[in-house]
Amino acid sequence: MASKVLSIEKLTRRFPSGGGVSEISLEVARGEFLVLLGPSGCGKSTLLRLIAGLDRPDGGTIEMDGGASVTDPVYRDRVAMVFQNFALYPHMSVFQNIAFPLKLRKVPRSEIGRRVAESARKAGLNLDLSRYPRELSGGERQRVALARALVREPDIILMDEALGSLDEQLRAGVRRELKEFQRRTERTFIYVSHDQLEALSLADRMAVMREGQIQQLGTPKEIYDHPASSFVGRFVGEPSMNLLRAEVDRDRLGVSIAGVRLALKPPENLSGAVIIGIRPRDLTLKPCEGWCAIDVEVESVEYTGATSVVRASMAGSEMTGIEVVAQVAERIAPGENRRFYFDPARVHNFEPETGKRI
């Protein structure tokens, strides 16, 4: 890991109404793009606000490299934040918005002009700086907010779902720009998101959070390929991973899902039950040597262009309604009886009680 810019230790913040974070420890490397990902109420925004210093923890520490704690006045100089609604000052022009942090620091006028222009350029802001926020589009406002965050040259830029209020078409473009912006400015970004696709495409590393704790921290590829828990497996990846409860057969040569036997060798030293996770795109219609097979009845097909998302129920099982979702390129019609194949090497095993990866 490159040199660290921020260390968080045993950070706890509880709210009387529930939620918050407990005992979170995390190190952020200089220049990385870290995404905090999780469903609403998982504590990701609480963590971000604690890092920003907008909220005080009940316990634990947050320290910038060099030892500045979050309560020190110098700490505040080194973090900037882009809010979900951008929080631009509506009564100030774009120029005044970006210049505000510099004016507060009593930077000379000529230098303010130079630095505002430079940071507007870096944020890709191509407009008349005398305009007012209300006259701008969502994408332009976001760039103003970025330019304002950048102008005082912070070590860390925090972003709270900052693409959330943009429309879908704009988001892909802004996402690409943001990544480019981060590379160009070499700042550390901590970005909060509930959108797994956004997280996968933006992050150098991502932390998947649940109930106030980090479930897994790693690169997007590590998290996608080796989810640490069934929760992470299901939360990251679209369509969501299939999680099927299976019993380990007595001969330990296979497992059974509600009476349907699969030639899937169970993990070592495990008897009883196991949750097997299979990503929809790992299910195919073509047989392969050594692969497992499941017979299904197709219930619905959602055509998405290159592929279709097929929802099907397992055939021949003791229980009805065990749903299997597959993503396939072939044309399939509802009502058909099909056989899905999958590579045993691509199956994720999880403990039934804790959901932890085996």
Add this chain to the structure above:
Amino acid sequence: MGAAANGAGMSALTQRRTRAALEAARWILSALAIIAALVPLYLLVKQSITPELETFAWPPKWYPHHLTPAHFETIFAVGELRGALIRSIGVGVGSAAAATILGAMLAYAMARGPSGRKIGFAAVSGTRLLPMISVAIPLGIALAMLDLYDQPSAIGLAIVHCAIAVPTAALTLYAAFAAIAPEIEEAAWLDGASPLRIFLSVDLPMARGAIAAAFVLCFILSWDEFGFALLLQQTNRTLPPLLYYYTTFGNVGPASALAVLMMIPAVIVVIALGPVLRGSTLATGTR
């Protein structure tokens, strides 16, 4: 097919008729409201520039026949008028400015903290529930003890008017401060601003429409106020008691002239602050 198209055409026609009827009703109601507001004003202005004989003529004369500057000459000849006018303006502007500043502080506390909200609303509604005139005598005694009773500067009256106006100012400004997203203040804090700087550079400019509105309301409250003015400024009068004396002595013409004169500053204030006031009603969505 033909019948269906016909039916659709009919319903479109009925719809258009209903809309036209609603529009007409709206116009008629607006016109009536405007007439109801303007007729007394018109009569007042007419009385101030025509002889009293015409005012009491029967059948009534709806438009001026003879114009006369006599009533205005009468009231300008009264030595007391100049002092009363200056006093009224001074009390109005001073009490409105003080009430707006104090009200802004109270409103900010109410908008930003749960305890501030509780205490603030209790204080504001408490003073509003109290019939003001019931404390007039004790107030008069208190001001007399402080040597502020019936001063030529009318400072005692200004203090009382300010106290009456603070709740009005606070309620007007509370909505404006509450509409400012907390993230904007947080952004300013992260940008390096102190709490005072945030209030001055972010909250006040964003609420400027409401501040103008609060000032106007407080000014008019003081400008019109009669009871305390009568009691607390027995000899160094302000305009409303002066007007009262003319009316009770039956001098309808001069009373009307004075009333017209009294309207002018209020109208000037409202027109001068018009753009800001309109801005505040249009730009409440501050996000």
